[in-house]
Each structure stands twice: as C-alpha cells, then as structure tokens.
Amino acid sequence: MEQNEVYMQHALTLIHETISTILGLQKGRKNELSPMAISILYNSYAKKLQVTGISSQYDIKKSTASGYIDNLEKKGYVKRVKNEKNRRNTYVVPTAKGKKWVLAKEKLLSDYVKKHMKNLTVSEQELFINLLTKFVKEN
Numbered sequence: 001m002e003q004n005e006v007y008m009q010h011a012l013t014l015i016h017e018t019i020s021t022i023l024g025l026q027k028g029r030k031n032e033l034s035p036m037a038i039s040i041l042y043n044s045y046a047k048k049l050q051v052t053g054i055s056s057q058y059d060i061k062k063s064t065a066s067g068y069i070d071n072l073e074k075k076g077y078v079k080r081v082k083n084e085k086n087r088r089n090t091y092v093v094p095t096a097k098g099k100k101w102v103l104a105k106e107k108l109l110s111d112y113v114k115k116h117m118k119n120l121t122v123s124e125q126e127l128f129i130n131l132l133t134k135f136v137k138e139n
Contacts, residue, residue, distance in 0.1 A: 022109050032075065037068055041077055041094060045102045048091040077101060 077098035083089035
C-alpha cells in the first residue's frame with residue numbers, strides 16, 4: 001500500500017472515531033438515528049428542505065428520502081409542513097425534539113473542539129484551522 005493511501009486510511013479512521021465520539025455512537029450499540037437521518041436532521045435545522053431537495057442532495061430516490069423522513073417523523077425529530085403560498089410544496093422542519101437534539105450535539109462538538117484545541121499551541125491552532133479550511137473548500 002502506498003504511503004498516500006496509508007495516510008488517507010489513517011485520516012478516515014480518525015475522522016470516523018471523532019464523529020462517533022462526539023455523536024455518542026458506540027460500537028456494538030444500535031443507534032436511534034442512522035448517519036443519513038442525522039444528516040437530514042442537521043440540514044433541516046439549517047434550512048427548509050423538501051423531499052425532492054433531499055433526494056437530489058444525497059443522490060437517492062424520492063421514495064428512499066421519504067422513508068428517512070417518515071422514520072424521523074415517527075421518532076418525533078421532524079415534521080412535514082405545507083407551504084402556505086403553495087400547498088403542493090411540503091417542507092421538512094425539525095420539531096422541538098429535533099432542535100434540542102441538534103443543539104445538544106453542537107454543544108458536544110463545541111466542547112470537544114475547545115477541549116482538544118487547548119492541547120495545541122497557538123501556531124498549531126492556526127495551522128489546524130488553515131488545513132481544515134483548505135480541506136473543506138471545493139476547488
């Protein structure tokens with residue numbers, strides 16, 4: 001295996017472990033929300049989503065997107081809301097329970113980052129932020 005592939009595998013493992021730690025996803029335990037459901041919930045918190053938008057964003061069938069939304073709705077995390085101006089348009093929005101879940105996870109993330117940033121020098125913190133910025137920006 002080439003060194004670049006070794007670095008990539010190591011990076012993916014670290015990213016996965018970090019996300020699992022922050023979200024409280026314990027190995028061997030069944031989680032209430034799948035990674036896709038978590039992503040949909042987060043995105044619905046940030047902006048109004050429609051099923052068609054979800055299906056195109058994740059490149060999944062509308063029926064699959066509806067299934068995820070049905071599951072989130074059944075568990076009380078989101079609800080479907082009709083657009084008042086155009087009743088044919090339905091949006092997926094988080095419920096109070098969904099908002100509470102997102103805010104709790106954001107607090108965990110914030111606390112995690114604060115805790116671990118203290119282990120870095122100021123110049124390492126700047127480098128870390130610059131690398132993350134470069135990593136997430138699209139070309």
